Amino acid sequence: MAEDRVESLRADVIAFGRVVEGRFRQALTAVDTFDPELADEIIDGDAEINQRYLALEGECIDCFALGQPVAGDLRLVTAAFKILTDLERIADLATNLAALAETLVGDDTGETFAAVPLVEIGEFAAAMLDDALHAFAEGDAELCKGVASRDDRLNERCAAASATIIRQLVEYSGEADSPIAAAPAAAREVLVLVRDLERVGDHAVNVAARTYYMFEFDDALLY
Amino acid sequence: MSETITETETATESTTDSAQTTSGESQERLREEWTHYRFDGPPKLSVEDLNVWYGDDHALKDVSMDIPEKSVTALIGPSGCGKSTFLRCLNRMNDRINIANIEGSVELDGSEIYDPNTNLVELRKRVGMVFQAPNPFPKSIRDNISYGPRKHGDIETGLLARLLGRDDKDEEQEIVERSLKQAALWEEVSDRLDDNALGLSGGQQQRLCIARCLAVDPEVILMDEPASALDPIATSKIEDLIEELAEDYTVVVVTHNMQQAARISDQTAVFLTGGELVEYDDTDKIFENPESQRVEDYITGKFG
Numbered sequence: 001m002a003e004d005r006v007e008s009l010r011a012d013v014i015a016f017g018r019v020v021e022g023r024f025r026q027a028l029t030a031v032d033t034f035d036p037e038l039a040d041e042i043i044d045g046d047a048e049i050n051q052r053y054l055a056l057e058g059e060c061i062d063c064f065a066l067g068q069p070v071a072g073d074l075r076l077v078t079a080a081f082k083i084l085t086d087l088e089r090i091a092d093l094a095t096n097l098a099a100l101a102e103t104l105v106g107d108d109t110g111e112t113f114a115a116v117p118l119v120e121i122g123e124f125a126a127a128m129l130d131d132a133l134h135a136f137a138e139g140d141a142e143l144c145k146g147v148a149s150r151d152d153r154l155n156e157r158c159a160a161a162s163a164t165i166i167r168q169l170v171e172y173s174g175e176a177d178s179p180i181a182a183a184p185a186a187a188r189e190v191l192v193l194v195r196d197l198e199r200v201g202d203h204a205v206n207v208a209a210r211t212y213y214m215f216e217f218d219d220a221l222l223y
Numbered sequence: 224m225s226e227t228i229t230e231t232e233t234a235t236e237s238t239t240d241s242a243q244t245t246s247g248e249s250q251e252r253l254r255e256e257w258t259h260y261r262f263d264g265p266p267k268l269s270v271e272d273l274n275v276w277y278g279d280d281h282a283l284k285d286v287s288m289d290i291p292e293k294s295v296t297a298l299i300g301p302s303g304c305g306k307s308t309f310l311r312c313l314n315r316m317n318d319r320i321n322i323a324n325i326e327g328s329v330e331l332d333g334s335e336i337y338d339p340n341t342n343l344v345e346l347r348k349r350v351g352m353v354f355q356a357p358n359p360f361p362k363s364i365r366d367n368i369s370y371g372p373r374k375h376g377d378i379e380t381g382l383l384a385r386l387l388g389r390d391d392k393d394e395e396q397e398i399v400e401r402s403l404k405q406a407a408l409w410e411e412v413s414d415r416l417d418d419n420a421l422g423l424s425g426g427q428q429q430r431l432c433i434a435r436c437l438a439v440d441p442e443v444i445l446m447d448e449p450a451s452a453l454d455p456i457a458t459s460k461i462e463d464l465i466e467e468l469a470e471d472y473t474v475v476v477v478t479h480n481m482q483q484a485a486r487i488s489d490q491t492a493v494f495l496t497g498g499e500l501v502e503y504d505d506t507d508k509i510f511e512n513p514e515s516q517r518v519e520d521y522i523t524g525k526f527g
Contacts, residue, residue: 070510217512
């Protein structure tokens, strides 16, 4: 019975993770295609994500209180408890992305930042999350290390993207007819978005690190 | 009974699985690594290649383990795994079982307790025992505590003592008070020391038995499921007490309750069916990341 409960929690965390990953990828599509309807859908769906998150957190607490897990079961429930928080944060960041998609459409300045490969960077982060979830589902410790090792690359790409935006701001600041000069607020939003994408990568690394601890009893990837 | 049979069968299956994946020799080597617990300082008790047979039944197989002083060591495992047998070997209680045949060595502070010259009365004074069911004498609370010191001649009271010019009434009171305080029972019984001990609740009776054990000033306290017959509140008091006792005494406790072992012990030894010590390590290591798959399966409730 207790074993079923832990196994069921494991499956639920994977399913929740896949839903969150789906939302994040949809948010990238909304940014890519300037689709305000899709963006609305993602923003409205966040309440459901939060509900599901709280229910799963409650399930972890039930596992602790009622099942009193030990050894591998204990590590799974502990890891799940922490991983759920990271997944919920990624869903929040997906909501931010969706909100930005609406802003870009409103200001009609999105194309100004075509030089910044936002969607590509987002997909890089999404792939890290995909691998972290796969590692959790399959117990793949090597894949966890792979996710962690890609974080530096993501950070570099995000730093480069931010630098590009700032350079554009500086270069075109004197040109009154430049779209970027006309919409500095949008530039700020895009800078925040880049930071959010970088954070998605950090959360994916956290998922991988907790997964690594869960299977290897080793917190090497945590910090 | 059916539970015992199930555990036996499943644990046997588990053994077979392990044997299929690991050669006998390396399995043996791993087991030695998992049961060799390292700690600073000399061991209070040192057990070497202990084997016990009850008739043809090989109840304990080649058990070796060192027990550090002033700490709580928990012995866990399924019914019939030999953990109580092991505990009883530590103060030679198995000597009283005619069909028991014991081989190996148990040293207390470096002295062999199975040496033929060992004084058993002295040994059991140094290594006290508390059993599963509280078993106070049908005497007053005071007499329960002073019985041991009187038998050992530490105190003399009563008419004969007075006639011989010796009356250790003050010493008796001191021992009774100290023992009851150490067993966290003094507050509850100090105003009725001459009442019959059988009038106490189960939890109080068990603490009285612990106080009785402490009265002869032991060094090691063996406990065989000391809280399994008690309610959660009484259990909690016994558990708190065990942790406090470990500041001055070496406590070895057999328990079926794994959460209890996790709560109260510093190190845990896991015995599995067949009288085999499979893993012995710091308690947090055993419950967070045991080395042996069989131990993991046992403590998480999965077999095979």
